[in-house]
Amino acid sequence: MISERFSDEDFLYLKEKIFQLAGIHLTEKKRELVKSRVQSFLRKSSVKSVEELKQKLELSDPTIIQQFVNLLTTNKTDFFREPKHFDFLVEQLIPFWEQSQNRQIKIWCAASSTGEEPYTIAMVLQKNLPKNSTFKILATDIDTQVLSKAQNGVYPNSKLHEIPDEYHPYLTLGTKRAEGWFKTKNEIHSKITFKQHNLIEKTYPGKEIFDVVFCRNVLIYFERKTINTLMEKLHLSLKPDGHLFIGHSESISGTQHIFEALQPSVFKKVVV
Ligand SMILES: C[S@@+](CC[C@H](N)C(=O)[O-])C[C@H]1O[C@@H](n2cnc3c(N)ncnc32)[C@H](O)[C@@H]1O
Structure with missing residues (x-):
């Protein structure tokens, strides 16, 4: 069962974590995006709650760290973009x-x-x-x-x-x-x-x-x-x-x- 809880504290923790790991600066505007990406990740993963995700990140679990980084990058691109x-x-x-x-x-x-x-x-x-x-x-x-x-x-x-x-x-x-x-x-x-x-x-x-x-x-x-x-x-x-x-x-x-x-x-x- 997936916990749907996503508190201010969760957002602040994840925001700080992605900044440390990738330099990505998430503003308050990205809160809903982070919430929906994290919840979609929890539905597909063996990690079942934001709390568990935070614990694994805290333990520097390399697989979770990479999955977390992949989750919070934005990858939009095109061929011949900005020609x-x-x-x-x-x-x-x-x-x-x-x-x-x-x-x-x-x-x-x-x-x-x-x-x-x-x-x-x-x-x-x-x-x-x-x-x-x-x-x-x-x-x-x-x-x-x-x-x-x-x-x-x-x-x-x-x-x-x-x-x-x-x-x-x-x-x-x-x-x-x-x-x-x-x-x-x-x-x-x-x-x-x-x-x-x-x-x-x-x-x-x-x-x-x-x-x-x-x-x-x-x-x-x-x-x-x-x-x-x-x-x-x-x-x-x-x-x-x-x-x-x-x-x-x-x-x-x-x-x-x-x-x-x-x-x-x-x-x-x-x-x-
Ligand atoms: C919006 S895409 C831009 C792709 C391409 N350069 C373009 O202009 O179409 C941004 C890319 O930067 C990568 N990225 C974000 N933080 C990074 C970091 N700290 N080191 C390396 N790549 C990073 C993301 O994974 C994502 O694929």
Whole structure:
């Protein structure tokens, strides 16, 4: 039997916990959302009450902790979301790399959700980079459930309209049991490595430094202090002439000394 109780104290506890674990700042407005997600989790899980959930979180049960993080992330994404960034890649960055003879492009997609963003970047680079250049993409997220969907890379045909026709040659449409679904061809899929990574941790996902970091539509969940610390980490993860994309509705004001704004939501690393 599931307890439907969800008190102020429960909300405050869970709000504090997700902030500690993922840096996600939940305002009072999110209370109903948290309540409904927690209750739906309790219906499906062996954990049967908010009290039991809190006890397991307190004991740092790793499975519960991951399930809890997965539960409270928001994963909305699309192929070719905020398309001006992909125009910038093609019109500004590819010619810049060609001129500087950079032929091995490394991209970090730092909150990749279910994968539409890294697959978009891969298709754009595959189509537009000169043939003597290669690229690889590291796609990370804190949420293991979306990462596994991203790695699988199979999407319903209802999402096909998000991808411009000129990129459809990079897709394979499912037949028979896979009818109604599509995925990207191996030449695209093979360019992406998926890995779990928590942006509020001090460590980096690997040893690479990157030409571009996409960190889009995740800063909206963080407080200013968390964003400033994250920007220092992203700055270090970029090559001296590296670029950063954030979401159009996001801001990194306060870090102008380390990033120069080229356009709204497009930044270049300042070497300090
Ligand atoms: C709204 S989605 C944005 C997806 C994609 N970047 C886009 O713009 O379409 C936000 C993603 O950030 C991830 N996220 C939230 N907190 C995170 C953290 N601390 N570390 C890494 N990823 C995080 C969530 O799991 C979610 O998949």
